[in-house]
Structures are given as structure tokens and as C-alpha cells.
Amino acid sequence: MKIAFTTSGNSLDAPLDSRFGRARNFLIYDTDTKSFAILDNAQNLNAAQGAGIQAAETVARTGAQCLISGHCGPKAFRVLAAAGIKIYNSDAATVAEALQQYLDGKLVEARNADVDGHW
Amino acid sequence: MKEAKQWEGTALTIAVASGKGGTGKTTVSLNLAKAYGAPIQLLDCDVEEPNCHLFLNGTAEAEETVFIPIPQVDESLCNACGECSRFCQYNAIASLGTKPLVFPELCHGCGGCALVCPQKAIIEVDKRIGAVGTMQAGDITLIQGRIDVGVAMAPPLVRAVKARLQPGMPAILDAPPGTSCPVIAAIRDTDFVVLVTEPTPFGLHDLKLAVDMVRELKLPFGVVVNRMGAGDDRVHLFCRQAGVPILLEIPDDRRIAEAYSRGELLVDALPEYRGLFSGLQDKLRSLAAAGRR
Incomplete structure (x- = not known):
């Protein structure tokens, strides 16, 4: 299964980005192969509007089944939910830490957006 | 004179x-x-906070509602190809292998998604964004736009105000x-x-x-x-x-x-x-x- 993380870096030790739509990169981790790929989000970082929507589409296209990020706004939530992607909010410092929280069953699936747009 | x-x-x-x-x-x-x-005509194009009328005494004439066209997707025709979403520069329509999601508040009403849809699954429906009104105060014809609360799309309303400009x-x-x-x-x-x-x-x-x-x-x-x-x-x-x-x-x-x-x-x-x-x-x-x- 693939899990998408938001990050400002490009490794498992990199910080978990608290933003979703305007995160620098997405790290797509594959739990089967224990490998990951980095996806650049520069286009949405500079989008005039709708960054969360576009970012959600980007994540959906990777085939990820869940997303772990700091926060998720209402529009991104709607798109991710439509794509059947489960959303988990985490306050972990790094991607590796967030992954461990998930594997340990410490993260709870979000039922709603946890912040307003443009928080 | x-x-x-x-x-x-x-x-x-x-x-x-x-x-x-x-x-x-x-x-x-x-x-x-x-x-x-x-x-002379006076056009209040500050549609988010029009205030010229506060300084004029005149008779207000009928207001006209201003709409922009937003997409509506016919799910039975859509094959989830995603052309609409790729075309939209404003991220107002998202396609994820299912029926596209429309975000009307982000739509600029350009109609591009309906044009590029190969399935002709998108029609345009009107969404109200505000109103344009006219007031006559002596020699001054005031044409004023007023955007609805919560709407962020001012340019189409500004254009609607300017469309009322009488040439000459x-x-x-x-x-x-x-x-x-x-x-x-x-x-x-x-x-x-x-x-x-x-x-x-x-x-x-x-x-x-x-x-x-x-x-x-x-x-x-x-x-x-x-x-x-x-x-x-x-x-x-x-x-x-x-x-x-x-x-x-x-x-x-x-x-x-x-x-x-x-x-x-x-x-x-x-x-x-x-x-x-x-x-x-x-x-x-x-x-x-x-x-x-």
C-alpha cells in the first residue's frame, strides 16, 4: 500500500510539512517494498488558488490510499474523500516519525477538514 | 460650459x-x-465596497442580477478522462477517475471545461455573483456594481458595470x-x-x-x-x-x-x-x- 506524506525535504528524515496544498514535496512510501519516491509540488506551491485541490489530484494519481500531513483544508478534503483516500493528521517532526505513528496505530482517520481554507 | x-x-x-x-x-x-x-456617467467599479451613491441624491432604477456560468457535469455522459481538470487554470474542477468535482467559488466562468470535454458532459449553469444598478442624480448617471457577500470573483461584475456604459x-x-x-x-x-x-x-x-x-x-x-x-x-x-x-x-x-x-x-x-x-x-x-x- 502507498502512503503519501507532505514534506519540505526529500528523505524519510526530512520534516513533515504541516501544510498540504502548498507543501514543498510529497513523499510516497510503499509499505510493501519499504521504498519511497519524491514528488515535486512546486506548481501548487505557487498556484494563485486551489492549491489544495490540485495537490489532492496529484496525490490521487500516485495511487496512494492514505495521506499523512499536518493539516488538511475543506476543498482538499473533499477531493481526497472523493478519491477514497484516507486522511490522517499528524504533529510528528519527521516523515519517519509520522510513518511510525501510523504503523503503531496511533493515528486516527480524520472525518473532516481540521482547518479552514488558507489557514 | x-x-x-x-x-x-x-x-x-x-x-x-x-x-x-x-x-x-x-x-x-x-x-x-x-x-x-x-x-455624464459615473461608474462605481469598486464592487466590493461601492460608495459613490452615498454622496448623490437621486432615483434608483431597477437592479439587474449578474451571473457567471459555472460547469455542471452530467455523470451519465462523463467518462472521467480528466480533460476539464487539466484545462482549468483556476483548479475549479477536479477529476479523479470519477465524476469531476466542481468548486463554484473558484470558477472564473470562462467555459473552457465545457469546450474541451470530448463527451459533451458539461453544461454551463448560472451562478449569481452580484447586481448592477443605475441611479439618476441630476446630470450624473451613476452605474454601480455590488458583489454578493462571500463572492471573491470581482472582475466579471466590473465588466458587467462597464457593459452598461452608454457610448457617446x-x-x-x-x-x-x-x-x-x-x-x-x-x-x-x-x-x-x-x-x-x-x-x-x-x-x-x-x-x-x-x-x-x-x-x-x-x-x-x-x-x-x-x-x-x-x-x-x-x-x-x-x-x-x-x-x-x-x-x-x-x-x-x-x-x-x-x-x-x-x-x-x-x-x-x-x-x-x-x-x-x-x-x-x-x-x-x-x-x-x-x-x-
């Missing part, structure tokens, strides 16, 4: 804009219109502040732009942005300095160095603010200032004519 008729003969459209808010666009627009002395009659157009899309929509296709500023560091900073904007649009323009004496001389230095004409200086006179706060026009409340605005008209006429050549 003779001068006014000449101006009328050329039927100029003068936009009054500014980088900084609160510099006196509405004051200049209203007094210019009032001092004109013949039938001069017009003064009170633009929104700033240098972004609603301002561009307002000042585009006008004959001359008056940039109102104040002699303060903030006024100068935003004046520079506004000058860059009108130069980019290749529109002839000049500056009105409001509240002269309130700040320093840096706006004047900038205008001299940049070759920008200063058309008018309005003094920093407390009585002007007091008249404004009572909803009175400067040219009515303080007749000694009437000459400033008729002088401004003369300059506008000759500069706009030069700009057309």
Missing part, C-alpha cells in the same frame, strides 16, 4: 485609480463628475484600489487613468506599483496628489524623475474631510475648490487627446 461640451464631444472615459486605498479616488471621481456641468456620453470610472485583476478589469479600455495618491511613504510605495501597472497596459495617465502638506516631497520627486505629470494637488484641509463625512461633495460644500476640478478636466482633455495620437 463651452469647455465641457468639447469634452463631451470626444466622450472620454476617464478611470480614477490608485495603488493605495483611501487616497481619495471616490472624492476625485464624484467631484470631477459634479463639476462637469453636463450629462463621457464617463468617469471609480476603480477599486490596488493593482490586481479587478483594477485591470476596470481601467482596461479607458482613455486616461488618473492615479490618486498622497504624499506619504505608503502613498509613494503603492503609486509606484500603480504606475508600473498603467505603463504595462500602455494607458496614458497622470497623478492627483491628495492631502498636500500632510507628508513629504518624495511623491513629487518620483513623479519628476519618472516623467509623470501631476494634474492636481488637493490641500490637506480638515474641512474637506468634514464635508466628506457628512456625505457632501467638495465642489458643493467648499465652492473655492471648484476651480481645481474644472482645471483638472481641461488637463484630462488635452492629455487624453495626446494619448490617442
Whole structure:
């Protein structure tokens, strides 16, 4: 299964980005192969509007089944939910830490957006 | 009157804009219109906070609702190809292998998604964004746009206000502040732009942005300095160095603010200032004519 993380870096030790739509990169981790790929989000970082929507589409296209990020706004939530992607909010410092929280069953699936747009 | 008729003969459209808010666009627009002395149109394009009507007594005519077309997807025809989503520069429609999701509040109403849809699964439906109204107050025909609360899409409404402009009659157009899309929509296709500023560091900073904007649009323009004496001389230095004409200086006179706060026009409340605005008209006429050549 693939899990998408938001990050400002490009490794498992990199910080978990608290933003979703305007995160620098997405790290797509594959739990089967224990490998990951980095996806650049520069286009949405500079989008005039709708960054969360576009970012959600980007994540959906990777085939990820869940997303772990700091926060998720209402529009991104709607798109991710439509794509059947489960959303988990985490306050972990790094991607590796967030992954461990998930594997340990410490993260709870979000039922709603946890912040307003443009928080 | 003779001068006014000449101006009328050329039927100029003068936009009054500014980088900084609160510099006196509405004051200049209203007094210019009032001092004109013949039938003239005043367009309040500051659709997020229209206020010209507060200074005019007249009869309001029927309002018209303004809509933009937004996409509606017929799920039975959609094959989830995602063309609509790839086309939309505003991320207003998202496709994820299912029926596309529409975000009406982000849609600019361009209709592109419906055009590119190979399945013809998208039709356009109207979404209300605000209203345009007209008021007759003496010689002044006020055309005013008012955007609905919660709507962020001002340019289509600004264009709806401008669509009511009667050709052949001069017009003064009170633009929104700033240098972004609603301002561009307002000042585009006008004959001359008056940039109102104040002699303060903030006024100068935003004046520079506004000058860059009108130069980019290749529109002839000049500056009105409001509240002269309130700040320093840096706006004047900038205008001299940049070759920008200063058309008018309005003094920093407390009585002007007091008249404004009572909803009175400067040219009515303080007749000694009437000459400033008729002088401004003369300059506008000759500069706009030069700009057309």
C-alpha cells in the first residue's frame, strides 16, 4: 500500500510539512517494498488558488490510499474523500516519525477538514 | 460650459485609480463628475465596497442580477478522462477517475471545461455573483456594481458595470484600489487613468506599483496628489524623475474631510475648490487627446 506524506525535504528524515496544498514535496512510501519516491509540488506551491485541490489530484494519481500531513483544508478534503483516500493528521517532526505513528496505530482517520481554507 | 461640451464631444472615459486605498479616488471621481456641468456617467467599479451613491441624491432604477456560468457535469455522459481538470487554470474542477468535482467559488466562468470535454458532459449553469444598478442624480448617471457577500470573483461584475456604459456620453470610472485583476478589469479600455495618491511613504510605495501597472497596459495617465502638506516631497520627486505629470494637488484641509463625512461633495460644500476640478478636466482633455495620437 502507498502512503503519501507532505514534506519540505526529500528523505524519510526530512520534516513533515504541516501544510498540504502548498507543501514543498510529497513523499510516497510503499509499505510493501519499504521504498519511497519524491514528488515535486512546486506548481501548487505557487498556484494563485486551489492549491489544495490540485495537490489532492496529484496525490490521487500516485495511487496512494492514505495521506499523512499536518493539516488538511475543506476543498482538499473533499477531493481526497472523493478519491477514497484516507486522511490522517499528524504533529510528528519527521516523515519517519509520522510513518511510525501510523504503523503503531496511533493515528486516527480524520472525518473532516481540521482547518479552514488558507489557514 | 463651452469647455465641457468639447469634452463631451470626444466622450472620454476617464478611470480614477490608485495603488493605495483611501487616497481619495471616490472624492476625485464624484467631484470631477459634479463639476462637469453636463450629462455624464459615473461608474462605481469598486464592487466590493461601492460608495459613490452615498454622496448623490437621486432615483434608483431597477437592479439587474449578474451571473457567471459555472460547469455542471452530467455523470451519465462523463467518462472521467480528466480533460476539464487539466484545462482549468483556476483548479475549479477536479477529476479523479470519477465524476469531476466542481468548486463554484473558484470558477472564473470562462467555459473552457465545457469546450474541451470530448463527451459533451458539461453544461454551463448560472451562478449569481452580484447586481448592477443605475441611479439618476441630476446630470450624473451613476452605474454601480455590488458583489454578493462571500463572492471573491470581482472582475466579471466590473465588466458587467462597464457593459452598461452608454457610448457617446463621457464617463468617469471609480476603480477599486490596488493593482490586481479587478483594477485591470476596470481601467482596461479607458482613455486616461488618473492615479490618486498622497504624499506619504505608503502613498509613494503603492503609486509606484500603480504606475508600473498603467505603463504595462500602455494607458496614458497622470497623478492627483491628495492631502498636500500632510507628508513629504518624495511623491513629487518620483513623479519628476519618472516623467509623470501631476494634474492636481488637493490641500490637506480638515474641512474637506468634514464635508466628506457628512456625505457632501467638495465642489458643493467648499465652492473655492471648484476651480481645481474644472482645471483638472481641461488637463484630462488635452492629455487624453495626446494619448490617442
